[in-house]
Amino acid sequence: MRPLVLVTLLQFSAITAWAAEFAAPVRLEAGGAAIRVDSPGYAAPCWADIDGDGKKDLLVGQFDGGKIRVYKNLGDRQLAAGEWLMADGKVAEVPGVW
């Protein structure tokens, strides 16, 4: 009986993942305000543990200046206000982005 239950659970898992249903989208906030990028937009999110504290943080790239803002994960679904990602002591910029 146990193998049958396992197979059924695995099948159910595959089916639910394929036929994905989502809750209504929620706009993310940090430091009490909606996360937004500079004009002309093109927000590009990334979820990764940038500071090695065991919690994944939010990084958001933007078109303007090719800059990336880091929103540290404070836990309990809270993000700190954003700070520019730094590289070699300066605000990191990805060249080639007007």
Place this chain on the structure above:
Amino acid sequence: MAGLFQVLWGKPDGTFRAAEELKGTDGQPLVIPLGPGEDAWIDCICTRPTAIDWDADGHLDLVVGNFTGTFYLFKGEGKGRFLPKGELIETDDGPLKISGHHSDPFVVDWDNDGDLDVLSGSSEGGVQWAENVAGRGAAPKLKPFQSLIEKAETREYGRVLAEADLTGPVMSTRIWVDDLNGDGKLDILVGDLVTLVAPAKGLSEAELKEKYAAWQKEWDAAVAKLNAATDAAAKQAANQRVQDLWPERNKFLQEEMTGFVWLYLQK
């Protein structure tokens, strides 16, 4: 003109080095190869590389999106080394391509069947996915893209759009996939581009609508005249009229281009 790949190498102390062009094993910057009849201005730019072990050989490869909406694979040899020539990723029906432009690959086992699928944002908005039907351990075999999250409804240009009116991402979507709430299901972060529209200072929404309708009439006439112009002088005059009209919009509306980040939690 080519879209170079940039990398911010991590340092041992957890900080980063300034962005550098990523080079292939031949020492030259990695670029998407141009095929017959392709145009460097559209086929090689707006590159969007993502690192993933695509061929399960233990090394990170690069799956790269571009303006056209197709995808290229640059095979990795480990330790940040990649073969110089990218390969167009194909399906049985031709190149893997999203609906819209600006392919934005995120490679993950979305349907939990043991192989890697491709999800992507698009210039049109929404999220699309291409199912890999190869199964665990086999070379990827992708089906064409289908919609996973529908794009936003097209809005009539010139209508007021306030930040408070937004209910989801609008266009030019960029995505990230992870289990953000720890419930064992993959969720999707979606970044976007949206143009917020408000009446110019001192105008009501009704006045904006009225002035916009009048401007639109002039605009349509100017564009029609430009399209109908046959000689160079007429074309130049019509083109000048179109260019003069465009900034006239600022007299009755304010636009702000920005982008937000939305979270879709999977039920």
